[in-house]
Amino acid sequence: MGFLNIPDKIREIIPFEASAFVVEEITLQSSFIPFYGAGEVLFKKGDQALGFYWVLSGEAEIIIPGKRSIILSAGAMAGLDSFLEGGTLPFDVVNRGQHLNCLFIDRRCYNNMREHHEFNRYMNSMVMNCLKSYRNLLVPAPRTYL
Amino acid sequence: MDTPNHCQFCAQHPDSAFHGLNREGLEEISQLKTCVSFKKGQVLMHEGARPQGVYCLHRGKVKLFTLGTEGKEQIIRFVTKGDLIGYRSILSDEPISASAEALEDTFACYIPKSSFFKVIEDNPKFSLNLLKLSCHELGEAGKMITSLAQKNVKERLAEILLILNTTFGVDEEGYIDINLTREEIANMVGTATESVIRLISELRKEGYIRSKGKRIALEDRSALRQMASVFE
Structure with a gap:
């Protein structure tokens, strides 16, 4: 994926119709980060969560030593829980596949997204996903898919 | 906008850290770089992220800034054509320390980390250029601290x-x-x-x-x- 079709990609992954203006704003305020190889680091344990990654395509993986990993596919948000908490990342987050495309969302962009009802609801569901994924760690299964 | 297909023929080449890079190195970068345009106000990189590459600015102006605890912006410096953004973060394997935002419509080339490291390993002159650049920026940061304090x-x-x-x-x-x-x-x-x-x-x-x-x-x-x- 190039750098130019980010608005289209956002529209593809959100489960609702968003106005062109809002999508354009998100594109301007976020930064696009492509990852090219498996194992490339999105966050290292201990990194300050000044923002979070929104996966546009590909898969990221939260590595939890001695536990199952959590897979983040298109639409999922990596580091959202730590960002909301205002803390540091408790685990490493890495690129799982060959090509991963993400948007990095900082505080300003996040606040802007929160101002739009549909995005606000979407973000709430992402927070619930985070909770679900950690809760699922208690269940013995090889992986959790979000 | 005149988009350089090959770094060797880029107008900014003589002023950039890539000046002095051998032909193979420039070839390597040219093949793997992605040319990207940014609108005025668009963010290239965010403080706290771990980008897997660097931007080499071809045209436009970019400000580098950090946000204080109350969200107040502190502009650290400006980046103009031929300058690199994000190289210190990937060299030090740390999250990026300042956000980069386009002050006007900007055009930049994104060079993946793997190619960047390969040309560093293969080209001592380029490594030295980067070292000089880092030292210069360190010196400028020191001056800024003194200025703010005194x-x-x-x-x-x-x-x-x-x-x-x-x-x-x-x-x-x-x-x-x-x-x-x-x-x-x-x-x-x-x-x-x-x-x-x-x-x-x-x-x-x-x-x-x-x-x-x-x-x-x-x-x-x-x-x-x-x-x-x-x-x-």
């Missing part, structure tokens, strides 16, 4: 105006060739916008500068240098 607001403003003049040059009417809001100047000086507005007015009345809207021209550079204790 100079008063008017002296710092004079210094910033001199830096802007040197970095961006002047247009045909003699104004500094960058459109910054008073708030952005205040964020560079490290003070309130109201203070900057008052001090710019003072400097204008005293004949050091002239201004027209957002634009500022330096009228008496040597007096400003003296005020800012900046000596060439």
Whole structure:
């Protein structure tokens, strides 16, 4: 994926119709980060969560030593829980596949997204996903898919 | 916009850190880079992210800034054509320390980390250029810390105006060739916008500068240098 079709990609992954203006704003305020190889680091344990990654395509993986990993596919948000908490990342987050495309969302962009009802609801569901994924760690299964 | 297909023929090549890179190195970068355009106000990189590559600016102007605890912006420096963004983060394997935002429509080339490291390993001259660049930026950061700690607001403003003049040059009417809001100047000086507005007015009345809207021209550079204790 190039750098130019980010608005289209956002529209593809959100489960609702968003106005062109809002999508354009998100594109301007976020930064696009492509990852090219498996194992490339999105966050290292201990990194300050000044923002979070929104996966546009590909898969990221939260590595939890001695536990199952959590897979983040298109639409999922990596580091959202730590960002909301205002803390540091408790685990490493890495690129799982060959090509991963993400948007990095900082505080300003996040606040802007929160101002739009549909995005606000979407973000709430992402927070619930985070909770679900950690809760699922208690269940013995090889992986959790979000 | 003239998009360079090959780094060897890029107009910014002589002024960039890639100057002196051998043909194979330039070939490697040319094949793997992605040319990207950014609109005014668009963010290239965010503080706290771990980008897996660097941007080499081809055209446009970019500000590097950090956000304080209350969300106040502190502009660290500006990036112009031929400059690299994000290289210190990937060299040190740390999250990026400042956000980069386009001040005008900007065009940059994104070079993946793997190619960047390969040319570092293969080209001692390029490695030395990067080392020089890092040392220069370290020196500039040291000067900025001293300036913020020891100079008063008017002296710092004079210094910033001199830096802007040197970095961006002047247009045909003699104004500094960058459109910054008073708030952005205040964020560079490290003070309130109201203070900057008052001090710019003072400097204008005293004949050091002239201004027209957002634009500022330096009228008496040597007096400003003296005020800012900046000596060439």
